[in-house]
Amino acid sequence: MLITTFKSVINAIENTYQTLDCTGAALVIFHNNELQVERYWGKHSAKKDARLVQSDTKFHIASCRKSYVAFAVAYALHHGFIQSLDAEILIYLPLPQQKELYKGITIRHLVTHSHGLIERNGEVVREFTAGTSWAYRDINVELISEIIQFTTKKTIAEILNYEVFTPSNFIETNWYNTFDDTFVDVIGKENNRHWSASLNLDGSKKNLYASARELAKWGLLHLNNGSLNGKQVIDSNIIQLATTLQSPSYSNADLPENGIFWFVKGSQAKKSEIGALVPNGAYQILGYTTVTLLIIPSENIVAVRAFNSYGNPEGYDYLKDVRAFGDAIMLDLT
Template sequence: MYYGYKESIDDSVMKYLPELKETIWEATTIRHLLTHTHGLNQKEEVVFREYPPGQNWTYRQVGIDALTQIVKKTTSRTVSDIIQEQVFRPLGFSESNWYAHKHEKHADVILRHEEDGNWKTSESTEGDKMNMYVSARELAYWGYLHLKQGKVDGKQVVSKEIIKLATSLQSPLTLHEDLPQNGFLWFVKDLPAKQSEIGAEVPKGSYQILGYTGVTLLVIPQENLVAVRMFNSFGSPEGYDYLSDVRSFGDTVMNCLQRISIDV
């Protein structure tokens, strides 16, 4: 599956990373990593289990790290190499990449306090750390690529089947119905879910992805629409309701569409 490098997203993670500790990673699948339901966390260099795989939802970097390791081990290439060759170059992207060192054109990240230990950049450009940059224009175009199911200007840049899988519900059936729902890392709007990160006014079939600094990309196929908001602030200030805020983005977009329809 996926160019023959992996057989199934329900494969065990240990099938590809047998060096991992079996008592911790046992029963964890690629699906669990892709949907943030793996139940693992990491403190310093120690990985530990918070809950059984598929039983809850939490975003933890340890899951992303495992995914990037699997990609590198099965393809002998990094995430950034693959995306550069198969997406960025065909689309002519020049404002998106991973950086090893800060550049004058990169906006500074605003931290809650000067030495916020939760923000850690890296010299790695393999696609596994918090040092990717993107412009609003190219982030919107990334959403447009998905909206058009991988086909842009008459060319199938990314397989239609992969886009459909990535943006449709892939969360395990064992997950509680009120928890966030995911495709391949994308949040998806499927069944009503109290903890969904997509606004209540946004129609079913929409999907959304977020960045470390509050960046949000929302795709609404029903309206043939892509919406982007850009932030460069990391961490939540006291009293900030993250879930309410990110939902309000989609709801605001939908309210604007309704006003346009009324005015017309």
């Protein structure tokens, strides 16, 4: 059996850690369901007496939260609360004053970033015809959150807590509005220690935190089709639905490819956030804090990197960097 020290990816994380405006980082890698790497760097904040980053450190995972929203969408589809990915959103969002604006937009369009909506000056408008292009906008999460609650009569947080967090014994993952010393500061977000902290705990906001180890266990649930430590926690059909390529056919073959919010590797699309060396079938989620969860089923890999940064410093190419993360893992496996 090939034994690797994952030296390339450790070096990649150290390089990113030195490049970003951050004070702490983490790396967790499972290979063949065995923990191979668990490394921590730095502190929770820039304060002199700040706590060291460690196994229970909770990172703000930003858009990585969409992998949990994806579960709620797949859950609603699997149980028939939502008819299909191709159901128009107006079925579940009766908005007569905006009927023409939302007409023709489907659940599939929302979860693959192909909906074409954008908010400008407080008003939602069309950026492009649904299904014809791709753009990363937060309005789709806002709409899908409303749809989940309307159809299931539960919030996203309620679904995740009951269906995933409690049976998986996840105690370091959730939406939070109070913080203790296990939470990192988000460096670079001025005048806000905890970026996008919200009193709202329904799962629709950006206040989701997780430890690197539990984010990796979330990945293991996906790698093992809903099973964790020999226990079937999630119906495998829900996992498959969320992580199967669901994007509409674009005329531009270089646009990113998505499952339900997850970025899925189906080709060598030039705008993909997944590295060129990573095989097809892999899927990944990336947050604005540079937190990343990558799952490579064909290699039995789950990898998490976490930082407490906010956004991209001048000269930092986030796409190049996150692709290098996956490519370094593949180099270590060769």
